[in-house]
Amino acid sequence: MSDKNSILLISDDEKFAETLKSKLIFLRKGDTVVTSSFDNAEQNLELTMADIVLVHENTSKKSTIELVKRLRHNKNVCIMLLVNDYDEELVLACYDAGIDDFAMAGAGSIELVIKVVNNIKHNSIKLSAFRNLKILEQLQIIDELTGVYNYNYAQQVIENAINENLFNDGVFAVIAPSENSKSKFSIEKMAEAIKKSIRVDDVVTLGRGAKFYLYLPNTDFNGTLVVVSKIKENYGDDFELCAGISGIANKDFKEMEKDALQALSDAMATNAEYVFAQAKEETLDEWLDDTVDKPKNYKIFKQIFNKKLEKVITPVFFRLQKAWEEKLFETEIEQSIGDDMCVFHLKNKKQDSTLRIIYPGFAKIMISITHEGLDSPENKEIQLPLTKISQKELVGIIEDFIKDFKYTSV
Numbered sequence: 001m002s003d004k005n006s007i008l009l010i011s012d013d014e015k016f017a018e019t020l021k022s023k024l025i026f027l028r029k030g031d032t033v034v035t036s037s038f039d040n041a042e043q044n045l046e047l048t049m050a051d052i053v054l055v056h057e058n059t060s061k062k063s064t065i066e067l068v069k070r071l072r073h074n075k076n077v078c079i080m081l082l083v084n085d086y087d088e089e090l091v092l093a094c095y096d097a098g099i100d101d102f103a104m105a106g107a108g109s110i111e112l113v114i115k116v117v118n119n120i121k122h123n124s125i126k127l128s129a130f131r132n133l134k135i136l137e138q139l140q141i142i143d144e145l146t147g148v149y150n151y152n153y154a155q156q157v158i159e160n161a162i163n164e165n166l167f168n169d170g171v172f173a174v175i176a177p178s179e180n181s182k183s184k185f186s187i188e189k190m191a192e193a194i195k196k197s198i199r200v201d202d203v204v205t206l207g208r209g210a211k212f213y214l215y216l217p218n219t220d221f222n223g224t225l226v227v228v229s230k231i232k233e234n235y236g237d238d239f240e241l242c243a244g245i246s247g248i249a250n251k252d253f254k255e256m257e258k259d260a261l262q263a264l265s266d267a268m269a270t271n272a273e274y275v276f277a278q279a280k281e282e283t284l285d286e287w288l289d290d291t292v293d294k295p296k297n298y299k300i301f302k303q304i305f306n307k308k309l310e311k312v313i314t315p316v317f318f319r320l321q322k323a324w325e326e327k328l329f330e331t332e333i334e335q336s337i338g339d340d341m342c343v344f345h346l347k348n349k350k351q352d353s354t355l356r357i358i359y360p361g362f363a364k365i366m367i368s369i370t371h372e373g374l375d376s377p378e379n380k381e382i383q384l385p386l387t388k389i390s391q392k393e394l395v396g397i398i399e400d401f402i403k404d405f406k407y408t409s410v
Contacts, residue, residue: 005051006048007024007034007051007054008045008052008054009034009036009056010041010044010054010055010056011037011054011056013056014035017035021035032048041067042071051078051123052079052120053078053079055068055094055099057081057082057083057087057090057105061093065093068081072098078120079098079100080102080103080115080116081094081101081102082102082103083102084106086104101119147195148194149203149204149206150205151213153205154207157203158172158203158213159252161201162248169249170218171216171220171223171246172214172215173214173216173228173260174211174212174260174264175231175241176209176211176212176241177190177239178240178241178268181239182210185239190231192234193232196230197230198216202214213260214227215248221245221276221310221315228243240273241273242272242274243267243274244261244262244266244275247277260277276312301361301363302361308386309342312389312390312391313342313389313394316395317398318335320402321334321335328406332345332346332348340358340359341356341359344356346402351409352371353369353371353408354369354372355369355370356369356370363385364383365384366381367397368381371404
């Protein structure tokens with residue numbers, strides 16, 4: 001920000017304009033302050049090339065709002081509204097029209113000048129960022145149409161971001177329109193919806209095809225689902241998304257990309273909203289292999305189960321509860337996750353059924369299925385090695401459990 005800035009003060013109250021002008025000149029001697037009436041405002045803005053425009057409210061609210069709209073055609077200038085008395089309706093309407101800030105016209109000199117200086121500073125930063133963006137667009141690092149990083153720079157940008165958050169956890173996700181929403185898809189609209197839904201520290205890039213890549217630092221599985229939900233909401237039109245989600249721990253970009261793309265493919269193939277990529281546990285699976293002759297520290301079994309709890313059981317329970325709540329009418333669906341037992345429960349007027357995943361320790365889990373009032377093959381226990389617990393396997397077991405519930409409750 002320069003020590004010398006151009007300020008355009010627009011007011012139809014000449015006495016107020018001269019008083020405020022003297023205060024601004026007195027407190028910031030290097031600034032140039034030009035006063036203007038409402039009628040000559042746009043012409044004087046072009047002549048002065050002002051850094052900030054102060055619009056003193058007119059006796060007509062409509063005139064004030066309309067002037068702000070016309071001034072906003074100049075995207076480089078900062079517009080600040082000065083109101084005689086706080087009027088929420090006017091202030092909100094002027095924000096919609098394009099002001100950056102507002103202040104009370106009768107505020108003290110120091111308070112007012114601080115606001116003016118801060119707005120000039122913020123506008124200077126915004127313009128600098130805009131210029132940098134244009135440079136990145138010219139270098140084709142930023143896509144001009146969407147304003148996000150091009151796919152060719154996705155790896156470099158995301159790896160740099162992960163390195164900056166070296167000691168933090170996070171999630172890498174690939175999102176794309178569902179099969180049902182491809183006809184509604186607009187790459188520009190999707191980019192805008194994503195930018196409205198993520199934080200400053202999050203990174204978005206284009207993927208191949210109609211895909212977007214997201215790196216969300218300090219975010220877990222549930223936090224990622226919140227972001228996906230926000231993107232759909234901001235897109236509107238009952239738009240449906242599919243997401244493939246991968247953790248970032250101990251993975252390079254190519255591994256994350258491969259895992260998330262495979263998860264996205266699985267989600268689209270099964271018409272699911274999202275799939276969480278299976279964590280690679282080759283060394284743990286090898287450790288569990290009974291054919292491998294090596295001593296075992298059985299505390300590690302619990303660590304492996306906890307990882308399966310986070311990466312497999314929790315997301316599968318959550319996804320299936322949400323999916324079947326829309327299909328099973330007049331049926332209560334509840335699920336709970338515990339350290340040693342997880343429960344998926346279905347209940348209606350005719351049937352009460354429970355699936356329990358029990359961890360007794362060591363290398364296996366027990367899946368107990370009970371349909372109350374029945375003594376039939378539908379009631380059973382399944383033993384499953386920890387190495388065999390996958391999203392695909394668990395989804396199949398729970399889907400069969402739900403089908404049996406539907407059959408027995410007829």
